[in-house]
Amino acid sequence: MMKRLTAALVAATLGLSIVAAPQTARADDPYWQCVTFARMLSGIQIFGDAWTWWRQAVDKFRTGDAPEQGSVLVFQPSGRMSRGHVAVVSDILTDRVIRVTHANWGGSRGKVEENVTVVDVSGSGDWSQVKVWYSPIRDLGTSVYPTYGFVYKNAAEAGQQVGEGALRLAQGGGSAVAGGAR
Template identity: 75%
Template sequence: MTKRIKTALVAASLGFFAVSVTPAAARADDPYWQCVTFARMFSGINIFGDAWTWWRQAADKFRTGKAPETGSVLVFRPEGRMSRGHVAVVSDVLTDRVVRVTHANWGGSRGKVEENVTVVDVSTSNDWSQVKVWYKPSNDLGSTVYPTYGFIYKGDRDAFGGSRQMAENTLGAGQP
């Protein structure tokens, strides 16, 4: 319980430092960023298609896992209004349960890039399967809990000696 309180306090104090990359007043000629286009360019993880498909596509090409690393991509599962999922690049790992992400086209920042947004692991198993995301308008963590698949790490799966079987053993067989 103390660890959860500490994590919440860290998230609350760090959320104040989340800044938007784009100015408040958008111009007509500003680019409109989709999360997948931005994540691919910012992370160097060359996956295409809707965000929810990234996890499956990464299985044979990249390392995947349940622990955040700077530069990895957090893949959100499709749910509710987020029917195509979402991807966000980890810009900083603050604790084992709190990271900052840089992402595009999220919530009130449609088509815009947000930098260093606090994301907190609220899963009971400490496995990043459920997260809350800092919500700038309320200056607090949002009330919505978002399901995630996990993290995709930059670099070929084979470059790290990983195999499909090793990944299944680590992450659990039959996972999408």
């Protein structure tokens, strides 16, 4: 219980410190889907709807229930998120709080959001249920999202692919907004 409370306090404090004014969308801005963006940024070459990434990854990549920088958190289909969601871990803050960079989430349809706070709210600390920072309320969203876990890059590919993905993002663009969504 104390770990969950600490994680929530850390998330709230961090979230308030990174709130930025939203950027105005332009007609020539790319419209990012979460899977296309996650594949490009992480270098993990999995295709198809987000919820299929977990099944596809089992035989090709390491998978697990602990975040690693550059790994992909795979969300299960839930509610309006009927095709699941994928997000790339950009930072690990505590054993129950991470930041992700992802696209096409909540109120930021088609946009990229960087360093969004995600908190593990599962009873056993296995990242099977998370809450995601939601900028409009400047707090964690009220929804709890089920996840499959993390897909990790293969060790030999890790450094090269993340660097290439970041370079492509920097060159090709995509709007970035600090904070998060639900």
